[in-house]
Amino acid sequence: MTFLDLLRSASVRHDSMLCVGLDPEPQRFPLHWRGDAARMADFCMAIVDATADRVCAFKPQIAYFAAHGAEAQLERVIHHIRAVAPGVPVILDAKRGDIGSTAEQYAREAFERYRADAVTLSPFMGFDTVEPYLRYEGKGAFLLCRTSNPGGDDFQAQRLADVPGQPRLFEHIARLAQGSWNRNGQLGLVVGATRPAEIERVRALAPTLPLLIPGVGAQGGDADATVRAGWRADAPIVVNSSRAILYAGSGPDFATAARAEAERTRVQLNAARG
Ligand SMILES: O=c1ccn([C@@H]2O[C@H](COP(=O)(O)O)[C@@H](O)[C@H]2O)c(=O)[nH]1
Numbered sequence: 001m002t003f004l005d006l007l008r009s010a011s012v013r014h015d016s017m018l019c020v021g022l023d024p025e026p027q028r029f030p031l032h033w034r035g036d037a038a039r040m041a042d043f044c045m046a047i048v049d050a051t052a053d054r055v056c057a058f059k060p061q062i063a064y065f066a067a068h069g070a071e072a073q074l075e076r077v078i079h080h081i082r083a084v085a086p087g088v089p090v091i092l093d094a095k096r097g098d099i100g101s102t103a104e105q106y107a108r109e110a111f112e113r114y115r116a117d118a119v120t121l122s123p124f125m126g127f128d129t130v131e132p133y134l135r136y137e138g139k140g141a142f143l144l145c146r147t148s149n150p151g152g153d154d155f156q157a158q159r160l161a162d163v164p165g166q167p168r169l170f171e172h173i174a175r176l177a178q179g180s181w182n183r184n185g186q187l188g189l190v191v192g193a194t195r196p197a198e199i200e201r202v203r204a205l206a207p208t209l210p211l212l213i214p215g216v217g218a219q220g221g222d223a224d225a226t227v228r229a230g231w232r233a234d235a236p237i238v239v240n241s242s243r244a245i246l247y248a249g250s251g252p253d254f255a256t257a258a259r260a261e262a263e264r265t266r267v268q269l270n271a272a273r274g
Pocket residue numbers: 021023061093146147148149190191192214215216217218219240241242243244
């Protein structure tokens with residue numbers, strides 16, 4: 001099964017566009033585990049168990065694990081997702097981008113070591129830095145396009161004087177991803193929920209690509225406007241929320257609180273489809 005097949009079927013089976021982001025921060029763990037980096041896998045696995053039937057994907061962010069030298073715990077978490085939710089795709093949020101020979105190693109890390117179904121990439125260095133990931137048949141790659149952070153304006157909103165029509169950089173990325181870069185239908189785009197107008201623009205330029213949309217929850221993105229701008233019956237959107245779900249509770253019942261917040265978000269997103 002390809003990443004897209006997995007995503008579509010998890011989305012239908014769980015009636016969900018929600019992706020739970022796994023960004024474990026020991027200082028925010030429930031009181032009985034607070035500050036204990038050895039509990040990262042236990043924390044994430046409890047969140048996975050509590051939300052697996054409510055999501056279309058999980059998105060572990062590699063930095064949270066690597067910062068603590070906890071890559072083995074990330075492997076355990078992904079292994080656990082495979083065991084308890086085999087039909088739910090794993091999007092490894094790594095935002096890699098480097099020359100081809102190095103990209104080959106990053107691709108191997110994402111798809112062979114961690115066995116992720118998809119990865120996030122920066123397209124900034126050009127197609128030869130993306131291509132090594134596309135050699136992995138059936139795997140997905142989400143290119144950063146219009147990110148949720150305020151500094152996304154610094155480059156992504158700038159116009160490219162030398163490209164016909166002088167598109168903004170993010171529009172150019174969306175066109176390439178929908179067109180000549182998408183050789184085997186493996187590409188998707190990252191667009192922030194903090195920018196619904198740009199989600200609409202990206203959707204117009206990339207009508208069939210899956211969109212990974214972070215920024216609802218802790219970043220304050222507008223969930224309803226996000227769905228109205230990006231959702232199409234035939235093109236999946238994957239709306240990520242991390243901290244708002246992970247840290248919905250701080251007591252021993254944190255997983256129950258996470259499930260309640262995940263369910264609230266899933267229902268809100270679905271209602272906005274109209
Ligand atoms: O434009 C982007 C791209 C990626 N992210 C990542 O998504 C989550 C968001 O976490 P929240 O706690 O829901 O704010 C995090 O892993 C980011 O690295 C993003 O926020 N914006």
